[in-house]
Amino acid sequence: MTLTRRKVMVMGAGAFVAFGLPLRATAAAEDAIAAFTGGAAIGEGGITLTAPEIAENGNTVPIEVSAPGASQIMVLATGNPTPGVATFAFGALAASQAASTRIRLAGTQDVVAIAKMADGSFVQASSNVKVTIGGCGG
């Protein structure tokens, strides 16, 4: 086949959608955590955060949190301009302290879930979710 010059010069649609470099936790995220915990120390364990390692679509990333015995669970996308995602509250009669939702991520960042337990203590889990340009698969 022969390629005409005109055909060659046709500009393609955007070949890549860039998400930029990994995002650090914003000051707003730190503020939100402080407001939720009142500055109390945060422990580990007793909370599970399930999120994909690499997001298939940064605009809708499925996550799941579970913390048996929690009264509240706050979820933060720490690198988003507005980090707050949701705070789930569980009443005394709730059958389980778990929730799932879909979140939007501006780029690669840590998603953090903090649970307030019945005794007033706090535990957290975090998961790094990568939002990538993609392509080039083996």
Add this chain to the structure above:
Amino acid sequence: MRDVEGSDMISRRDFLQTSMAASAILGASSFGQWSRVAAQQALTQDQLLQFDTFGNVSLIHITDIHAQLKPIYFREPSINIGVGDNKGQVPHVTGADFRKMYGIDDGSPSHYALSSGDFSALAQAYGRVGGLDRVSTVINAIRADRPDAILLDGGDTWHGSYTCYQTEGQDMVNVMNALKPDAMTFHWEFTLGSERVQEIVEGLPFAALGQNIFDAEWDEPVDIFPPYKFFERGGVNVAVIGQAFPYMPIANPGWMFPEYSFGIRDENMQAMVDEVRAKGAELVVVLSHNGFDVDKKMAGKVTGIDVILSGHTHDALPEPVLVGETIIVASGSNGKFVSRVDLDVRDGRMMGFRHKLIPIFSDVIEPDKAVTEVIDAQRAPYMAELSEVIGQSESLLYRRGNFNGTWDDLICDALISEREADIAMSPGVRWGPSILPGQDITREDIWNVTSMTYGRAYRTEMTGEFIHVILEDVADNLFNPDPYYQQGGDMVRLGGLGYRIDITKPQGSRITDMTLLKTGEALDASKTYQVAGWASVNEGTEGPQIWDVVESHIRKQGTVRVEPNNSVKVIGA
């Protein structure tokens, strides 16, 4: 093998390690061993197939065929860097280091089949590899020893050639059906588009497995891709769990199969292992398209898997790798190898194994005539197009390796010259056979390294800063120290641009010293450059097909010659 009866003192891991040692010393898998024998005498089919049948179950694994029906040349990588815990571990050992590790003699058939170095000369001596009619002969021989052996196809089967593209995978489906697999999992198959994949899968006479194939909208399992299948073989209840490529909608165009979601989903893998064990599985096999390092990590997290048959990263290993109590088998690509794994399953547990990675030397292994006929029937309508000679190559053309291969250099040259660009980008895929110096380049050869359903060659403007972001992003998909963040391809190949990469740095600071080669100037972050590339995962990409761009370029050159490329400086390997 020692007798297990009454020896509670000896753990199962001890038995598996004994199997590893027996393989290495006695030559059950013993690639190194037979290579030394074979170096002194002509290779024979009997030698390649020699195997003392062991235990009560046999698995046959083939993966990442990439639609290579006929024998080809395929050079293994000379650079394959491991990061994090995998630094210096197989499969991240190449060339002479690899041969030393496995006791393979220089110049031996194993050297040629498994490692890089002197490739062109050894290819002249040992000839082409692969061909599914030869593969069929090997499978038939194993089935003669063990009629109920389980044949498992790791995927990347319905992609990668002219005829596969023209028939939308039907040529591969027809030929594989003649080989009678028992189950399969998936990756590039989905780039045929979900409708076509569903159409083929619904007619498959074997199981299409994927515990990690979910409905994208509801995040629920999908009926046509069950997570596992049971096989009763040799009195043993065998469960085979499928694991499709986890990052399909990211590494490939998700818009072609929007109904599906993937991911590693190791929690669900654990749930499936527990489920099949509860249903009485005595042997749990995972047919995986994760890639080797992801499989290693998964084997350390998920308990109860006996064997992982690993695909995607195209590694060929002469011995399994043992992680905890799981053995991981890597069987190469492009039809070049078949793995045979014999297992001793007793009292509901795998107690030992014997393994052999069988290289398909196409001049040594007799083709299975019945399958040759099926293959030739698929190709017959296209022979005129396939066989047309477009040019010749003075250089060895190959692709595999973390950075630019000569095939990619040629493709990038074609993009720069045919599309009048400053910089060219070519995807770091791992498929595509090699061409020897002096060999004709046919249209089929060009398609073998370019064929895909999203092959449009785009031309667009990018700032220097944007190019840097792309390189950092792709580099992290390869060199992130956590395998679960790796996609299993190689680095994007560049034409017209040099750079320095420190693989030990985090994303954002690996790539420096980006240089526009035609002027020798540093790339300016704010300046705009003309960039040509192909295989964009974005919908609506415009431009001519990449195979037409490459064909036009080679035709103009007549004889192509690819000069050594030293434009990428690698630090921290």
